[in-house]
Amino acid sequence: MSQSDTKKRLINSAVKLFSKNGYFNTKVSDIVKDAGVAQGTFYLYFKSKEEIFIYIVEEIVRKIKQQTEKFSKGDWPADEKLKNFASSVFHLLSEYKEVAKIYFFYLLCTDEKFQKIHFEAEQMFKSFYLDVLKSYEDKELLTDILLGFGKRLFEINFLRDQKPIEEVIKEFEEGLKLILRKEK
Amino acid sequence: MSQSDTKKRLINSAVKLFSKNGYFNTKVSDIVKDAGVAQGTFYLYFKSKEEIFIYIVEEIVRKIKQQTEKFSKGDWPADEKLKNFASSVFHLLSEYKEVAKIYFFYLLCTDEKFQKIHFEAEQMFKSFYLDVLKSYEDKELLTDILLGFGKRLFEINFLRDQKPIEEVIKEFEEGLKLILRKEK
Amino acid sequence: MSQSDTKKRLINSAVKLFSKNGYFNTKVSDIVKDAGVAQGTFYLYFKSKEEIFIYIVEEIVRKIKQQTEKFSKGDWPADEKLKNFASSVFHLLSEYKEVAKIYFFYLLCTDEKFQKIHFEAEQMFKSFYLDVLKSYEDKELLTDILLGFGKRLFEINFLRDQKPIEEVIKEFEEGLKLILRKEK
Amino acid sequence: MSQSDTKKRLINSAVKLFSKNGYFNTKVSDIVKDAGVAQGTFYLYFKSKEEIFIYIVEEIVRKIKQQTEKFSKGDWPADEKLKNFASSVFHLLSEYKEVAKIYFFYLLCTDEKFQKIHFEAEQMFKSFYLDVLKSYEDKELLTDILLGFGKRLFEINFLRDQKPIEEVIKEFEEGLKLILRKEK
DNA sequence: AATGAATGAGGTTTCATTCAT
DNA sequence: GATGAATGAAACCTCATTCAT
Numbered sequence: 099m100s101q102s103d104t105k106k107r108l109i110n111s112a113v114k115l116f117s118k119n120g121y122f123n124t125k126v127s128d129i130v131k132d133a134g135v136a137q138g139t140f141y142l143y144f145k146s147k148e149e150i151f152i153y154i155v156e157e158i159v160r161k162i163k164q165q166t167e168k169f170s171k172g173d174w175p176a177d178e179k180l181k182n183f184a185s186s187v188f189h190l191l192s193e194y195k196e197v198a199k200i201y202f203f204y205l206l207c208t209d210e211k212f213q214k215i216h217f218e219a220e221q222m223f224k225s226f227y228l229d230v231l232k233s234y235e236d237k238e239l240l241t242d243i244l245l246g247f248g249k250r251l252f253e254i255n256f257l258r259d260q261k262p263i264e265e266v267i268k269e270f271e272e273g274l275k276l277i278l279r280k281e282k
Numbered sequence: 283m284s285q286s287d288t289k290k291r292l293i294n295s296a297v298k299l300f301s302k303n304g305y306f307n308t309k310v311s312d313i314v315k316d317a318g319v320a321q322g323t324f325y326l327y328f329k330s331k332e333e334i335f336i337y338i339v340e341e342i343v344r345k346i347k348q349q350t351e352k353f354s355k356g357d358w359p360a361d362e363k364l365k366n367f368a369s370s371v372f373h374l375l376s377e378y379k380e381v382a383k384i385y386f387f388y389l390l391c392t393d394e395k396f397q398k399i400h401f402e403a404e405q406m407f408k409s410f411y412l413d414v415l416k417s418y419e420d421k422e423l424l425t426d427i428l429l430g431f432g433k434r435l436f437e438i439n440f441l442r443d444q445k446p447i448e449e450v451i452k453e454f455e456e457g458l459k460l461i462l463r464k465e466k
Numbered sequence: 467m468s469q470s471d472t473k474k475r476l477i478n479s480a481v482k483l484f485s486k487n488g489y490f491n492t493k494v495s496d497i498v499k500d501a502g503v504a505q506g507t508f509y510l511y512f513k514s515k516e517e518i519f520i521y522i523v524e525e526i527v528r529k530i531k532q533q534t535e536k537f538s539k540g541d542w543p544a545d546e547k548l549k550n551f552a553s554s555v556f557h558l559l560s561e562y563k564e565v566a567k568i569y570f571f572y573l574l575c576t577d578e579k580f581q582k583i584h585f586e587a588e589q590m591f592k593s594f595y596l597d598v599l600k601s602y603e604d605k606e607l608l609t610d611i612l613l614g615f616g617k618r619l620f621e622i623n624f625l626r627d628q629k630p631i632e633e634v635i636k637e638f639e640e641g642l643k644l645i646l647r648k649e650k
Numbered sequence: 651m652s653q654s655d656t657k658k659r660l661i662n663s664a665v666k667l668f669s670k671n672g673y674f675n676t677k678v679s680d681i682v683k684d685a686g687v688a689q690g691t692f693y694l695y696f697k698s699k700e701e702i703f704i705y706i707v708e709e710i711v712r713k714i715k716q717q718t719e720k721f722s723k724g725d726w727p728a729d730e731k732l733k734n735f736a737s738s739v740f741h742l743l744s745e746y747k748e749v750a751k752i753y754f755f756y757l758l759c760t761d762e763k764f765q766k767i768h769f770e771a772e773q774m775f776k777s778f779y780l781d782v783l784k785s786y787e788d789k790e791l792l793t794d795i796l797l798g799f800g801k802r803l804f805e806i807n808f809l810r811d812q813k814p815i816e817e818v819i820k821e822f823e824e825g826l827k828l829i830l831r832k833e834k
Numbered sequence: 835a836a837t838g839a840a841t842g843a844g845g846t847t848t849c850a851t852t853c854a855t
Numbered sequence: 856g857a858t859g860a861a862t863g864a865a866a867c868c869t870c871a872t873t874c875a876t
Contacts, residue, residue, distance in 0.1 A: 321841085325869075491760070577671050
């Protein structure tokens with residue numbers, strides 16, 4: 099169950115470096131140096147550089163999925179649900195900022211193989227929104243607006259501004275109000 | 283007067299391959315093979331692989347900038363301006379899809395040097411929106427919502443769905459109406 | 467403690483090949499082939515071809531310097547000092563013939579960066595001679611004559627004739643007698 | 651008889667660049683750029699980069715040879731002959747400094763093929779000295795001393811100090827007096 | 835004679851991966 | 856489990872030379 103300490107250190111270093119420099123600018127030698135282990139040790143835990151990357155991506159996907167499942171249940175009004183979901187996801191992204199960066203941006207710039215993981219996982223988000231907004235006439239449109247808005251907040255805040263997360267959430271809530279206002 | 287034929291062929295091949303496989307998965311040898319020239323010929327026109335990449339990115343930035351300048355003038359109502367701007371930019375993106383893809387996604391996944399180009403150019407978009415929406419109380423919020431929405435439409439349509447461009451524009455217009463509705 | 471065996475083998479091969487074929491006619495691939503290691507192994511020990519060259523040159527400079535220091539002390543008459551110094555340096559050159567060749571000739575034919583190393587180190591020789599000959603009226607002239615003579619003996623013997631080293635030393639001693647004769 | 655202007659320009663540029671940067675650090679593209687002609691033009695006059703190098707070297711060898719021939723005739727005393735010869739050669743070297751540098755230093759650092767040219771031509775010098783000094787008991791020794799001294803003066807003055815040539819000649823004369831003094 | 839774009843063999847260097855210890 | 860030196864395929868880039876104009 100619990101990963102060996104060495105494996106954890108390799109993952110942490112990989113996340114940090116992938117997220118800072120990208121997949122291709124990160125060398126296995128950088129990862130092991132950062133983790134403080136020998137070059138060969140890496141291959142005791144991961145078959146290849148690609149494998150550790152996939153491993154990391156799947157971890158974040160799994161975590162986000164848990165959040166959507168948690169919030170799709172329950173019987174609150176749509177805006178409450180979305181507010182809580184967003185708040186929860188932003189906290190998650192904030193905690194796993196580096197990994198999230200990999201998921202949201204790096205996957206789009208690699209080749210089609212990696213992009214598939216992104217697109218598949220993204221369906222999850224979309225289904226959740228469509229479900230929550232099922233009583234809205236423009237639910238497709240609203241979903242695209244909200245997902246785009248959320249991703250933009252992530253992009254500007256986590257990639258650049260580094261505002262406190264509570265502000266990001268507040269801005270999302272305001273946008274949410276504005277976007278959903280007067281909609282049934 | 284105009285770029286030599288060879289240079290154009292190199293650029294076309296590079297755009298195609300960078301967009302399809304990413305910067306790091308594209309080898310100079312791939313580009314020259316696709317362009318049908320010898321390896322050394324590449325270096326007559328570009329000092330390095332990085333240089334041709336930057337060249338391409340700056341081309342798209344320049345083109346988008348021209349659009350913002352064109353539409354920031356004039357005295358139409360905000361929603362008209364945004365509609366026309368968006369329509370024009372979507373057409374541009376459609377025409378330079380591959381280059382735009384590089385600009386919008388690829389730059390975010392490389393190192394800080396490339397990211398800077400993206401962020402600087404992005405200011406341009408933001409300024410345009412803020413200016414057009416200057417009479418709106420929530421102009422900051424609206425800008426983030428609209429930019430996020432627009433980017434999302436680009437992402438899902440040009441990266442995946444490949445819907446006809448008129449539909450994309452129509453969806454943007456509907457979103458625009460919904461977002462700006464009743465706002466003064 | 468001591469350099470790894472691989473590093474030593476790379477240095478030996480590099481010295482041999484640089485001396486025989488010159489810096490530019492020696493490829494890293496030649497060096498590794500001669501040393502019996504893989505191409506990449508070279509770069510574990512030296513950052514570039516230039517680096518191993520500099521390394522080798524500095525090694526010979528250091529060794530010659532040790533000799534000048536050893537012989538500048540002591541209180542023998544000038545001709546004794548010079549005789550012993552020359553004998554010692556010729557033995558050294560004989561032992562490190564290939565490296566010395568690089569130092570004495572190769573540095574002069576590359577660009578200014580490498581020439582500087584030669585000229586700086588050459589000051590060492592000159593200072594030694596001037597110091598030993600300090601009681602001679604024509605010490606500047608004598609220094610130039612002796613240095614030129616010594617270098618010539620090295621050039622003709624080590625570059626071409628390959629006479630036994632004792633003969634070279636004997637010829638230097640005779641020249642020394644002739645040059646210094648009757649000088650105070 | 652008279653070389654075409656283009657050929658002369660190529661030679662001048664080649665001499666300048668070979669002598670400044672060495673044979674291997676000088677590209678054909680540098681030479682043609684300096685000469686102000688097109689890349690292909692070079693090959694109208696020289697079959698290869700090696701050919702122009704050899705051409706240049708043979709030119710200086712031919713010129714020095716002319717001097718030795720001129721001064722070996724006549725019936726002056728040895729020291730007069732040497733003084734005049736040296737003066738003449740130093741003037742020649744001064745005029746063709748760059749070419750001389752190639753001959754005296756660069757040839758020694760290329761491969762054996764080029765070195766042969768140097769050694770063969772050098773015989774010429776030696777024969778001249780031996781002939782002039784034929785009445786001296788130590789003529790072999792004196793020849794080596796004088797040739798070494800002369801080359802050293804060239805090295806320090808033409809490669810570095812750039813003293814006026816008359817001073818160099820004067821220093822050589824003083825050395826000559828010192829070296830030959832009291833010798834019959 | 836002159837041009838200069840194009841060539842491609844061959845060089846330097848990188849780095850994911852292996853393996854003997 | 857851990858090490859880290861060694862590997863070598865494959866990348867980037869250079870530059871002497873050619874050739875159609």
